[in-house]
Amino acid sequence: MGYTPRSKQQLIKDFITFPIRAVHIFEDDKWGLTSLASERFDYVKHEVQGYCLDVGCGRYNRFINKYLEGHGIGIDVFKYEGLTEENLVEDIKKFPFPNETFDTVTFIANINHIPPSMRDNELSEAYRCLKYGGNVLVTIANPVAGIAVHKVVRFHDIVFGTNYDMDHARGMAEGEEYYLKDKEIVSRLAKAGFINIRRKYFWTQWFLNHMFIGYK
Ligand SMILES: C[S@@+](CC[C@H](N)C(=O)[O-])C[C@H]1O[C@@H](n2cnc3c(N)ncnc32)[C@H](O)[C@@H]1O
Numbered sequence: 001m002g003y004t005p006r007s008k009q010q011l012i013k014d015f016i017t018f019p020i021r022a023v024h025i026f027e028d029d030k031w032g033l034t035s036l037a038s039e040r041f042d043y044v045k046h047e048v049q050g051y052c053l054d055v056g057c058g059r060y061n062r063f064i065n066k067y068l069e070g071h072g073i074g075i076d077v078f079k080y081e082g083l084t085e086e087n088l089v090e091d092i093k094k095f096p097f098p099n100e101t102f103d104t105v106t107f108i109a110n111i112n113h114i115p116p117s118m119r120d121n122e123l124s125e126a127y128r129c130l131k132y133g134g135n136v137l138v139t140i141a142n143p144v145a146g147i148a149v150h151k152v153v154r155f156h157d158i159v160f161g162t163n164y165d166m167d168h169a170r171g172m173a174e175g176e177e178y179y180l181k182d183k184e185i186v187s188r189l190a191k192a193g194f195i196n197i198r199r200k201y202f203w204t205q206w207f208l209n210h211m212f213i214g215y216k
Contacts, residue, residue, distance in 0.1 A: 003067045006034065006042060014039065014204040022145075022205075023152050026164045036149070040108055040209065041067045043202050044137050047213055050103030053095070053129060055122065056110030058166055061087055063108060072102070078170045092118070095125040102129050107138045111185060112146070113167065115175030123192035130216045136194055138185055138212045145208035146179035182212075189214045 006014070014021065014034045025035045034042070045067045054063045057074025060082030064072040075089045075096075089096060105126040107114075114122055126136050141149065153165050163169065167176070182199070189197050194214030202209040 002069065003045070010034065011204055015206070018204065018206050022149060024156070026153055026156070034204075036205070037062070039202065039204060040139055043200070044106055044108055044139060044211060047135065047137050047200070047211070048104045048106070049133075049135055051101070052104040052106060053097065053102045053126070054106045054108065055095075055126065056107060056113060057083070057087060059083070063106065072104075073097075080166070080169070093121060093125075095122075095129050097129045099128055100131045103131055103134045105130055105134070105136050107136070109139055109141070111138050111140060112177045112180045113172075115173060117175065119188055120191060123188055123194075127193045127216055132216055134216050136189065136212075136214045136216075138189070138214075139209065140180055140182070140185060140211070142208040142210075143179040143181070145205075150178050185212055 013032070017033050021033055021036060024030075025033055027035050027037045029035050029038055041063050044063070048068060052064065052068055052072030054061070054072060054074040057063060057076050059080040061074035064070060064074045074087050075092070076083060076087055077090060077092050079088045107126070111119065123136070130136065140146070150167070154168060156162055157165050157168070186197055189212060194216065197212055197214040200211050200213060201207045
């Protein structure tokens with residue numbers, strides 16, 4: 001199914017039911033409510049300026065395929081189900097694209113999973129692959145919420161036999177973390193060359209998740 005923007009009523013319903021969604025609705029929408037994954041994709045989609053690179057795209061390359069209707073490329077270091085050879089970039093030190101290919105580069109729930117020694121490098125690669133005027137979008141949960149949601153998802157998988165914890169499926173590499181401080185993200189974005197960096201909160205997640213938007 002394609003992407004349908006959330007109505008005002010849906011946004012209000014999602015806001016009120018956030019605690020239920022945070023403990024039970026992670027990837028697929030349920031009971032007329034939006035999952036946490038759909039919701040972060042929804043917020044990010046609104047800031048995408050055109051042809052998009054999604055770094056750390058995860059299973060089924062969902063953001064590009066569903067939310068951008070294929071208008072972009074998703075890459076990941078792990079071959080999750082639903083990914084092709086095109087999506088898999090095992091040596092991610094250099095993104096396999098020419099300079100100035102994309103209008104937007106996204107890091108969705110992903111920057112904390114990039115080991116610290118590689119963060120500057122991948123942000124620089126994002127900068128290189130962006131056109132001038134293009135934007136970078138980096139989502140990150142509040143530290144406490146990031147850890148709590150991860151633990152809830154893991155608990156849910158164990159108790160209900162589900163398979164939502166993508167990080168467990170892959171095995172966390174050394175240096176991956178469950179959250180990053182805003183200060184670190186802003187300073188790394190600036191170091192990579194991004195300007196006019198601002199923060200946008202996800203209000204329907206009670207401001208416990210947000211994204212940074214920067215420009216080349
Ligand atoms: C929590 S998942 C998020 C997946 C997807 N973006 C989403 O929002 O559902 C984190 C992703 O980061 C990817 N990842 C791990 N190490 C990475 C690296 N060095 N560079 C880019 N992505 C990486 C993982 O394979 C995984 O797909």
